[in-house]
Amino acid sequence: MAAAPRVYQGAMLSVYVDLALGLAVTFLLLSLLVSGLNEAVVRLLSIRSKFLWAYLRDTMDGAGAAGSWLPARVRDVFTRLPFLHDPRPRYSDLPAPTEAGAVPDPRAKTDDSMIKLLYERVREIDHAKRGRTSIADIPPGRFSVALMELATSEDGDVERFLAKLKAAGSPLYGHLKGVWETAQRDLDRFRQGVETWFDGEMQRLSLLYKRYVKWVLAALSLLVTLGFTMDGLEYAKTLLRDNAFRASVTAVSEAGPDAYNELKARCTGADPVHCVTETMSQPALVRMLGQALVSVSIPEEGDPSVDWNGSTWWDRLLTPSHWPGFLLTYVALLFGAPFWWDVLRRLTGIRSRR
Incomplete structure (x- = not known):
């Protein structure tokens, strides 16, 4: 009977590690974007x-x-x-x-x-x-x-x-x-x-x-946060939901039809195979960045397209419930890319070579 709690604790630990990795990678990428913009401004001027x-x-x-x-x-x-x-x-x-x-x-x-x-x-x-x-x-x-x-x-x-x-x-x-x-x-x-x-x-x-x-990095971090309307809290919740969805898909494959009911809420009225494929092919980071002022979408067929999301972006910007998440993202970007690379390196066990 002691094995069940250990399995549960291991699963919860995996969820937290996935959440930490997702946040670290996202903040690292956005911090690199801020650093790149800063370097461009410095060189241009x-x-x-x-x-x-x-x-x-x-x-x-x-x-x-x-x-x-x-x-x-x-x-x-x-x-x-x-x-x-x-x-x-x-x-x-x-x-x-x-x-x-x-x-x-x-x-x-x-x-x-x-x-x-x-x-x-x-x-x-x-x-x-x-x-x-x-x-x-x-x-x-x-x-x-x-x-x-x-x-x-x-x-x-x-x-x-x-x-x-x-x-x-x-x-x-x-x-x-x-x-x-x-x-x-x-x-x-x-x-x-x-x-x-x-x-x-x-x-x-x-x-x-x-x-x-x-001061320049602080201004650029604010522009990147608001330009992508990157809500750190919403992104963390999305990561957790994706993890739960993957667990449901795994349960279906291992436990059989009895576990299929857990997917109905997510795939109501849709082909379950297409629903699962579509969800898995759009990770949380892609969905969050898709709410930026300008986004790029890649359809199943045809060429990529650039979309203007002015109305959606403005609505997110004026929604007070997103402001704490914007503040979290902004503060995270102020730490800089070296900090988030070090966090990611510690989480993944990558050794630093000097």
Whole structure:
């Protein structure tokens, strides 16, 4: 008699595992869609490159604004993207000049004089993108070499270079002055110090970029949730119903005609074979995604068709009973694809290879 409870517990455990797997796979797929849309937006608008050059303009030429937690040009990347302001230099296909340009006289200084000098030293790794530079990452070693070339353009006198930066009001002066004093006026140690400092600044910039991306991912997750009207609670119930239906079909095949009555409610007035086939060929995820604003249907015969579900989608969107499920899906997508891949890997026992 003890075997029956064990079989029942095993069946219930299987149901819960199927439910967890279905939810994990669905949230993983939708999270990948969100990540793909985010990457498309980032590449289309060249956001990584804009972040880098906005920061470099703030650091080298200065554009700070009092009372702001972000420098002005970096703040522009947040508030003015994608159309109103582009901090990147103009693209040039010329190689770096043999001699580095000198820091201009403070009276003739422009808002991007230091940026132009830096770009001259690194533009050999560049390629055009709509008339602007596409450089989105400058290795710390490459930056330190470029800065040393600028510093030694003053007849090898770093002190004179720093004095010109101070006279021009460049925020770079304070950083380099500290590095120069720490290096005890040794050029090689100064170069290494600049490389270490710039590496730390790039890590800080990465934190700002991640903060920006979080807002973008949150907005895209909301759009995906509402665009597909993906009700997480309704989807979980649908998974459980599908599991019960499969159990009923199995009971018919194993127990014979006595178990057929359990299928009548699902297949009333329809050929049971066709009903079972049709239900099994449309898993819960397909049925849920079929209620999106635009869906694709594949008939038994003929070509696939794209359907506009505007009225159905709007009715689901305005139904309060779906809102908790929408909220569940939205919060799940905020965890991101790596989280749901890790959950799926743990449920299935897939080992991670690094």
